[in-house]
Amino acid sequence: MSLMQFAPALPEIFVLVMVSLILVIDAAVDDSKRYLAYVLSLATLAGAAFLTVRDLSTMPVLALNGLFIDDPLSDVLKLFLYLTVAVVLVYSRDYLRERGLYKGEFFVLALFATLGMMVMVSASHFLTLYLGLELLSLSLYAMVALQRDSSVATEAAMKYFVLGALASGMLLYGMSMVYGVTGSLALGDIAIALQDGTDLRIPLVFGIVFIVAGLAFKLGAVPFHMWVPDVYHGAPTAMTLFIGSAPKIAAFAFVIRILGQGLESQVAEWRDMLVILAVLSMALGNFAAIAQSNLKRMFAYSTISHMGFMLLGILAGSQNGYGSAMFYVLVYALMSLGGFGMILLLSRAGFEADKLDDFKGLNRRSPWLAFLMLLLMFSMAGVPPTVGFYAKFAVLQAVVEIGYVWLAVAAVVFSLVGAFYYLRIVKLMYFDTPHDTSPIAPSADARLIMSANGLAVLALGILPQPLMAICVHAIGASF
Amino acid sequence: MIDTILSLVIWVPILAGVAVLATGSDKNAALARWIALAGALAGLIVAIPLVTGFDTGTSAMQFVEKAAWIPALNIHYHLGIDGISMPLILLNSFITVLVVIAGWQVIQDKVAQYMAAFLIMSGLINGVFASLDGILFYVFFEGMLIPLYLIVGVWGGPNRVYAAFKFFLYTLAGSLLMLVSMIYLYFQSGGSFDIQTWHATTLGMTAQTLMFFAFLLAFGVKVPMWPVHTWLPDAHVEAPTGGSVVLAAITLKVGAYGFLRFILPILPDASHELAWFVITLSLIAVAYIGLVALVQSDMKKLIAYSSIAHMGFVTLGFFMFNPLGVEGGLVQMVSHGFVSAALFLCIGVMYDRLHSRQIKDYGGLADKMPVFAAFFMLFAMANAGLPATSGFVGEFMVIMAATQVNFWFAFVAATTLILGAAYTLWMYKRVVFGTVTNPHVEEMHDVNAREILLLGVLAVSVLGMGLYPKPFTDVMHVSVIDLLAHVAQSKLP
Numbered sequence: 001m002s003l004m005q006f007a008p009a010l011p012e013i014f015v016l017v018m019v020s021l022i023l024v025i026d027a028a029v030d031d032s033k034r035y036l037a038y039v040l041s042l043a044t045l046a047g048a049a050f051l052t053v054r055d056l057s058t059m060p061v062l063a064l065n066g067l068f069i070d071d072p073l074s075d076v077l078k079l080f081l082y083l084t085v086a087v088v089l090v091y092s093r094d095y096l097r098e099r100g101l102y103k104g105e106f107f108v109l110a111l112f113a114t115l116g117m118m119v120m121v122s123a124s125h126f127l128t129l130y131l132g133l134e135l136l137s138l139s140l141y142a143m144v145a146l147q148r149d150s151s152v153a154t155e156a157a158m159k160y161f162v163l164g165a166l167a168s169g170m171l172l173y174g175m176s177m178v179y180g181v182t183g184s185l186a187l188g189d190i191a192i193a194l195q196d197g198t199d200l201r202i203p204l205v206f207g208i209v210f211i212v213a214g215l216a217f218k219l220g221a222v223p224f225h226m227w228v229p230d231v232y233h234g235a236p237t238a239m240t241l242f243i244g245s246a247p248k249i250a251a252f253a254f255v256i257r258i259l260g261q262g263l264e265s266q267v268a269e270w271r272d273m274l275v276i277l278a279v280l281s282m283a284l285g286n287f288a289a290i291a292q293s294n295l296k297r298m299f300a301y302s303t304i305s306h307m308g309f310m311l312l313g314i315l316a317g318s319q320n321g322y323g324s325a326m327f328y329v330l331v332y333a334l335m336s337l338g339g340f341g342m343i344l345l346l347s348r349a350g351f352e353a354d355k356l357d358d359f360k361g362l363n364r365r366s367p368w369l370a371f372l373m374l375l376l377m378f379s380m381a382g383v384p385p386t387v388g389f390y391a392k393f394a395v396l397q398a399v400v401e402i403g404y405v406w407l408a409v410a411a412v413v414f415s416l417v418g419a420f421y422y423l424r425i426v427k428l429m430y431f432d433t434p435h436d437t438s439p440i441a442p443s444a445d446a447r448l449i450m451s452a453n454g455l456a457v458l459a460l461g462i463l464p465q466p467l468m469a470i471c472v473h474a475i476g477a478s479f
Numbered sequence: 480m481i482d483t484i485l486s487l488v489i490w491v492p493i494l495a496g497v498a499v500l501a502t503g504s505d506k507n508a509a510l511a512r513w514i515a516l517a518g519a520l521a522g523l524i525v526a527i528p529l530v531t532g533f534d535t536g537t538s539a540m541q542f543v544e545k546a547a548w549i550p551a552l553n554i555h556y557h558l559g560i561d562g563i564s565m566p567l568i569l570l571n572s573f574i575t576v577l578v579v580i581a582g583w584q585v586i587q588d589k590v591a592q593y594m595a596a597f598l599i600m601s602g603l604i605n606g607v608f609a610s611l612d613g614i615l616f617y618v619f620f621e622g623m624l625i626p627l628y629l630i631v632g633v634w635g636g637p638n639r640v641y642a643a644f645k646f647f648l649y650t651l652a653g654s655l656l657m658l659v660s661m662i663y664l665y666f667q668s669g670g671s672f673d674i675q676t677w678h679a680t681t682l683g684m685t686a687q688t689l690m691f692f693a694f695l696l697a698f699g700v701k702v703p704m705w706p707v708h709t710w711l712p713d714a715h716v717e718a719p720t721g722g723s724v725v726l727a728a729i730t731l732k733v734g735a736y737g738f739l740r741f742i743l744p745i746l747p748d749a750s751h752e753l754a755w756f757v758i759t760l761s762l763i764a765v766a767y768i769g770l771v772a773l774v775q776s777d778m779k780k781l782i783a784y785s786s787i788a789h790m791g792f793v794t795l796g797f798f799m800f801n802p803l804g805v806e807g808g809l810v811q812m813v814s815h816g817f818v819s820a821a822l823f824l825c826i827g828v829m830y831d832r833l834h835s836r837q838i839k840d841y842g843g844l845a846d847k848m849p850v851f852a853a854f855f856m857l858f859a860m861a862n863a864g865l866p867a868t869s870g871f872v873g874e875f876m877v878i879m880a881a882t883q884v885n886f887w888f889a890f891v892a893a894t895t896l897i898l899g900a901a902y903t904l905w906m907y908k909r910v911v912f913g914t915v916t917n918p919h920v921e922e923m924h925d926v927n928a929r930e931i932l933l934l935g936v937l938a939v940s941v942l943g944m945g946l947y948p949k950p951f952t953d954v955m956h957v958s959v960i961d962l963l964a965h966v967a968q969s970k971l972p
Binding site: 363367374378383384385389390393394396397400401405408409412413415416419420423426427430431463464465468469472 | 624
């Protein structure tokens with residue numbers, strides 16, 4: 001085996017080496033030099049981005065004996081992963097420091113999770129998919145539990161772990177069924193084996209059911225959503241920010257690799273399952289979010305509904321649909337970063353700005369942050385001219401294209417319900433008077449990134465073409 | 480020919496709004512006001528070439544601009560106007576100037592945000608009227624909700640939060656179904672969001688009927704038609720004066736405009752088939768809402784209900800399917816823009832002095848504010864549809880058109896002449912005449928120069944349009960004939 005075979009996986013290898021390095025360095029330095037881990041983590045992400053950009057692929061390249069694939073889709077998603085994780089680190093820094101969590105562990109776990117996501121994004125084999133997923137999940141369980149003297153966080157970690165393990169089990173079981181039918185674990189071989197149909201239809205469908213259930217767990221789609229609100233709520237906000245943003249991109253890749261590439265020919269089987277998941281997610285997510293008084297919980301339910309929306313794009317089963325789902329998930333990650341990031345920015349030592357009332361009168365306390373949050377909320381609600389509108393628009397278009405007009409109507413009705421609770425945040429910020437007048441002083445870099453984040457929602461809303469073209473291209477060149 | 484006039488008409492107010500926002504806190508309130516006024520005037524000035532360069536002899540779109548915007552979805556930045564949209568753009572740019580002046584002294588809190596919201600909304604509304612691409616239209620149509628939501632919610636009255644939510648969710652509900660219809664049209668028309676392409680797309684009756692109701696909900700809520708009108712009185716009562724003016728004078732027109740741009744030409748068969756439905760709703764609005772207006776004790780609410788009744792005339796006229804009716808509806812739209820704006824400004828003038836909108840708190844204003852009373856009289860008469868005011872022209876045309884179709888339509892519609900006169904003049908009598916019973920009225924001073932300017936400009940418009948409406952109908956005529964020719968053709972496959 002020549003060394004060249006490893007070339008497509010260079011970013012992954014680089015991240016792995018750097019994580020190990022950071023682990024060692026952080027263990028050797030004292031508390032005053034914790035920033036080293038922070039700086040090195042950002043440098044790792046930048047380096048990985050450089051390596052990815054240097055080898056941008058124009059067509060799919062299989063490597064490592066078919067375990068690993070390097071295609072435009074994986075490149076684009078990885079670049080967005082680096083960006084998302086980097087923004088998470090910037091937003092979280094002050095928050096972690098004020099809570100005694102500013103330790104090497106956080107950064108190491110974040111980078112291991114990133115590595116896991118990178119593997120997921122680039123997997124072309126059930127084994128690598130599973131490996132990446134577990135690396136991500138285990139890192140996340142540990143991250144949630146990182147604040148070990150907080151009983152809420154520990155409880156959340158426990159729930160996350162138990163349910164996550166259950167989901168992994170389901171997924172493995174489904175994969176084994178598919179293996180039994182097709183005789184292969186490689187996605188490409190599976191696709192070829194299933195191309196002309198199979199006599200073993202029942203075991204195959206059985207397997208698909210388990211796979212879809214496992215995927216739904218990881219995405220947090222109803223009825224496999226129970227862990228989402230508790231974990232989002234219980235975890236320290238910095239961890240919630242992490243869980244709520246980058247892993248969604250990886251989960252999208254995961255779904256698209258299995259369903260869109262491996263089981264592409266079985267779209268008729270899994271489409272109806274996804275329809276049910278999507279409708280239930282949009283319904284429950286949006287209705288339950290109304291009842292929440294805690295912002296993190298509200299966002300958790302809103303995530304559920306957004307994942308339902310993203311599933312609409314995937315269930316279309318067309319390139320158009322996958323492209324729109326990809327656009328949706330990238331836009332969602334951007335909005336989610338902003339939403340949770342805002343909670344982090346407004347929090348101080350000993351104070352969590354995670355209740356709805358903490359946003360009261362934000363327009364008087366900080367008009368600029370209030371304006372950015374306004375953009376983010378309208379974007380989540382899908383109101384133009386913010387980018388959230390095009391995300392919804394694109395998936396609706398994909399759904400109408402396959403003739404599911406009723407599904408599009410259901411989706412818009414639920415998004416109307418959703419608009420209510422996003423509007424409520426705007427109402428709190430603009431119409432109400434603040435009960436807390438302490439100054440808001442986020443660090444300059446976090447404020448700058450937040451401005452870029454909020455304005456990106458508007459700028460991409462006015463000119464969505466570049467991002468949309470990237471998605472169309474990535475999907476088109478990888479399928 | 481490449482034009483940039485329409486882009487200017489849209490973007491000058493929006494950029495001016497951003498500039499006003501940049502002035503920041505209330506310490507720079509005066510600066511914010513002047514920039515806002517300059518921006519609004521600039522917006523009006525850039526719109527003037529639309530009148531001077533307008534060719535009344537053609538029904539084709541003019542001042543067309545077209546550029547690829549989102550090629551991935553085949554969405555274009557496609558602008559153009561015809562005789563239907565041109566007067567509305569002008570009305571909007573004109574009213575924006577008045578709104579900025581009207582808020583000059585009254586608004587002392589967050590001035591920059593207030594002015595910016597109006598300017599940005601003005602640009603977005605111009606965009607609605609000028610869009611020839613369905614999604615571009617939708618973006619402007621929905622985008623204008625955001626500033627309006629803030630205007631009602633931040634500067635409104637005590638019940639503003641309820642009103643703002645109700646307004647936003649009602650309108651969003653309508654427009655989301657319209658979005659699905661637009662996506663459906665995209666596939667039916669072979670992958671185009673171009674509105675003019677949609678005008679030529681064949682559609683089955685079921686599809687037309689379903690889309691008819693989707694569009695009807697979207698635009699019916701905005702107009703607003705009975706029974707989805709209930710957000711309007713709430714929003715009006717709670718909105719600041721400027722917000723009420725824009726709501727009544729402009730945003731309601733957006734809904735009516737949608738009928739002419741989307742429902743009639745895209746769904747002609749369903750429109751003919753279901754005309755009875757719209758006509759019934761319109762007549763209920765005219766007669767029933769007229770009665771509701773009669774019993775209102777709050778002046779703003781009264782005018783709000785009167786707006787609903789007047790807009791009922793507009794939709795009634797459109798569904799007569801004859802030139803007189805459609806032009807009458809359009810004239811009524813513009814006229815109502817002037818008259819309702821003026822009446823809300825009048826109420827604003829009184830409210831600024833007494834901080835009450837209740838009719839019973841007033842009485843005997845004629846003695847204390849004679850100049851104001853005279854203006855108010857003119858606008859009240861216009862609202863009642865007195866000949867020689869603009870209010871008369873549109874109503875008369877629509878009633879004439881209705882007579883051609885069915886005598887009983889005209890009969891019910893004509894009740895407005897009685898009801899309209901009854902509620903408007905009765906309110907006027909109770910507010911302006913009689914003896915002064917409220918001691919605070921004693922202290923009220925007459926209108927100042929700024930207010931005279933506002934009301935005077937509107938008075939000239941109302942009288943001018945009432946005495947010589949021909950320039951308006953000339954502008955519309957060719958486009959309306961062309962539209963009706965479209966509507967007369969079946970689009971069934």
